[in-house]
Amino acid sequence: MTKVAPSILSANFATLKDEIKSVEVQADYIHVDVMDGHFVPNITIGPMIVEAIRPVTELPLDVHLMIENPDQYIDAFAEAGADIISVHEEACPHLHRVIQQIRQHDVKPGVVINPATPVSAIEPILQEVDLVLVMTVNPGFGGQSFIDSTVGKIEDLAKLKADYGFDYEIEVDGGVKPETAKTCVEAGADVLVAGSAVFKQDDRQAAIEAIRSSYE
Numbered sequence: 001m002t003k004v005a006p007s008i009l010s011a012n013f014a015t016l017k018d019e020i021k022s023v024e025v026q027a028d029y030i031h032v033d034v035m036d037g038h039f040v041p042n043i044t045i046g047p048m049i050v051e052a053i054r055p056v057t058e059l060p061l062d063v064h065l066m067i068e069n070p071d072q073y074i075d076a077f078a079e080a081g082a083d084i085i086s087v088h089e090e091a092c093p094h095l096h097r098v099i100q101q102i103r104q105h106d107v108k109p110g111v112v113i114n115p116a117t118p119v120s121a122i123e124p125i126l127q128e129v130d131l132v133l134v135m136t137v138n139p140g141f142g143g144q145s146f147i148d149s150t151v152g153k154i155e156d157l158a159k160l161k162a163d164y165g166f167d168y169e170i171e172v173d174g175g176v177k178p179e180t181a182k183t184c185v186e187a188g189a190d191v192l193v194a195g196s197a198v199f200k201q202d203d204r205q206a207a208i209e210a211i212r213s214s215y216e
């Protein structure tokens with residue numbers, strides 16, 4: 001069954017505990033967007049917030065690092081309670097080493113590609129990761145429009161997974177809502193990240209249900 005991972009980027013940070021509780025029944029992961037103002041033009045949260053929300057939910061914390069030099073912060077995010085840590089291929093000249101660093105913490109490692117990065121850039125690391133995140137918008141902000149040209153990469157990753165028996169989940173992030181979710185699932189997505197389509201709606205359970213019912 002396809003998983004849904006609400007992104008707290010679009011939540012109300014003044015009431016973050018309640019926001020997480022409002023999606024807990026329907027969600028599979030809580031997606032945490034970490035931005036440094038360098039790799040992407042926005043600044044969000046650090047390990048202190050991950051540590052603060054860790055006791056709030058038993059759902060896995062799916063931490064997406066949109067930062068330069070992620071190797072310098074992996075230990076802190078792992079110790080703060082992340083269950084999955086994903087790093088961008090574009091930010092890691094020594095990607096294999098960084099993936100190993102994440103796994104040494106008994107945390108699931110993921111690799112992320114931007115819309116302009118081809119699947120071929122991560123092929124050598126696919127057998128080492130538990131998650132591949134395909135950005136379907138340019139990272140940095142919630143509420144952007146889904147980029148249709150990224151769908152072929154979801155299909156390519158699904159084919160590689162089937163052909164070689166790789167274990168990774170294919171996650172998609174950006175512009176995911178009831179209108180775009182079905183395309184992602186049909187292409188092979190295992191996890192749908194949704195920020196504004198969940199947290200900008202008054203009824204969060206209905207919002208997640210609307211995403212699920214678009215493809216079920």
Ligand SMILES: O=C(CO)[C@H](O)[C@H](O)COP(=O)(O)O
Nearest residue numbers: 139140142143174175195196
């Ligand atoms: O990584 C992200 C932005 O860089 C967010 O997770 C993503 O944009 C989700 O927001 P929305 O569903 O509103 O597009």
